[in-house]
Amino acid sequence: MAVLWLVLLAGLPVFFLGVLVWAVLEHFRTAQVPRVLQHRAKVRFLHCMLLYTMAVGNILEKLRICSMPRFLRFLQDRVTIKNNREVVVTDLRFGTIPVRLFRPKATSSSLRRGILFYHGGGSMFGSLDSYHNLCSFLARETDSVLLSVGYRKAPEHHSPVAVTDCLNASIYFLKTLEAYGVDPSRVVACGESFGGGIVAAITQTLVGRTDLPQIRAQVLIYPFTQAINLQLPSYQQKSNVPFLSLQLMLTCMCSYLAIDVSWKDAMLKGACIPRDFWDKHRKWLSSDNLPKRFRSKDQQPETLAPFNEAAYLETKHILDVDNVPLIAEDKIIAQLPEAFLVTCEVDIVRDDSLLYKKRLEDQGVRVTWYHVEDGFHGCLLLFDKMVLSFPCSLNIMNAVV
Structure with a gap:
């Protein structure tokens, strides 16, 4: 032995x-x-x-x-949490939802800005700990009270759990702002990657709520806004770039939406999209809506494979507006708060963000756009990693601040 x-x-x-x-x-x-x-x-x-x-x-x-995601989250949480003496950090629970509150230590004669923060990770990765340093920096540099939401993740939990957790935590926070020293007229929703998609979904959901303070602005950092048209130029051009390949993105998407991975090919080719649905929403989903500089003469035309009813029945929830902020009705989009939108050139979901930018602008929503030519998906998380950081990481962080 x-x-x-x-x-x-x-x-x-x-x-x-x-x-x-x-x-x-x-x-x-x-x-x-x-x-x-x-x-x-x-x-x-x-x-x-x-x-x-x-x-x-x-x-x-x-x-x-x-599980693989649980193993990666375990490694992510081994990151060194920096003790920022200028920020008071408190772990709380809003019902069953873990949240982390970041408050500047210095006293303030007036109520501070509030930030609702939803982390990224493709619905499978990321945590309160792995985004701790980023949130602490953001709270200190903007002199804001920041609430980071630890929503439940795939593969243990599927859609719409993540959005529901963030929505419930946000509503609770919005109802109790003054207890945390937050000005109800200055609350910003901020999210990165999958968390950026959550920002879009939640700001749309809260449109018309008169019982809550209105979100003042939304900060969308290379957000996911659709999973329908997977033939956009950025999907063709950036399918194998680090750190979000097409295959990894599809794995996260299928895990979150509880779709069997055997339907990946049908999703890529558009075989699960009914023709009447495409005809109705093409005006928002097509690459025709992208600025010319992001369209390549070499890209393949967007063509849908013959409709597969079995694929549609297995994947039809990717067409639900709750999972696709990009296709919300005009009357909803028009009521959204102004936005700060970050896009990265080396990012498979670059075009999703650009399509959402156009939707907002077409409905009169003010958008401040920050495009990073040397940026890649996930780079923000490396902003304070010293030798492992990149100039684009700190540039995005400073722009957000």
């Missing part, structure tokens, strides 16, 4: 080294690292580490030890 344990212990380093070699080879086989990115060697290193940890997580999942 002792010999067996020795063999197992000796074999573990070899096993993990083998997984690492696979991750490096997979990166160079599939990943596209555009020249526009700064510090491309750093991008390659971080992407190899992501592939490595996901591979180990998938192995643990197959061994029924823990």
Whole structure:
């Protein structure tokens, strides 16, 4: 038995080294690292580490030890939480929903701005801890009271749980603003990636609520706003860029919406979209609505595969407005608060954000747009990671502030 344990212990380093070699080879086989990115060697290193940890997580999942997303969240939460002496941090629960409150320590003679923050992670990753430093920085630099919401995630929980958790926590906060020293006329909703999509969904849901303070502005940082047209130029051009490939995005999407991954191909080709639905919403979903600079002459035309009723029945909730803020009615869009929108050039969901920008502007909503030519999806989370940070990370953070 002792010999067996020795063999197992000796074999573990070899096993993990083998997984690492696979991750490096997979990166160079599939990943596209555009020249526009700064510090491309750093991008390659971080992407190899992501592939490595996901591979180990998938192995643990197959061994029924823990799911891959849970393993990655465990590693994410090992991040060093910086003790910011200028910010008071309090962990709370609004019912069953964990939230974290960030308040500037300095006294204020007047009520402060409030920020509702919804973190990213594709509905599967991210946590209060992994976004702690970002939220603390944001609260300090803007002299605001910030509430970060720890919503439930896939694969344990599916749509609409994440949005519902954030909505319920937001309503509770909005009803008790003065208890936290927040000015009811200066509440901003802010979200990154999947959290940006939550901002869009919640601000739409709260339109017309007279019993709550109105959201003053929305900050959308490379948000997800649709999962219907997966043939937009950015999906064609950026399908294999770090750190959000098309396959990873589809995995997150299917997990959150409880769609079997066998329907991925039908979703990509549009076989699950009824023709009457496409005809009605094409004016909002088509690449025709993108600025010319983001349309390439080499891109393939958007064509829907023959309609597959079985695929539609299995995936039809991707067409629900609750999951697609982009297709909300004009009368809802027109009542939304002004927006600050961040897009990154090296980002598969770049065009989703640009389509939402046009929808807002067409209905008279003021939009301040910040486009980052050397930015990539998820870069904001690296803004304070020292040698692992990028100029675009800090630039976006400063722009948001």
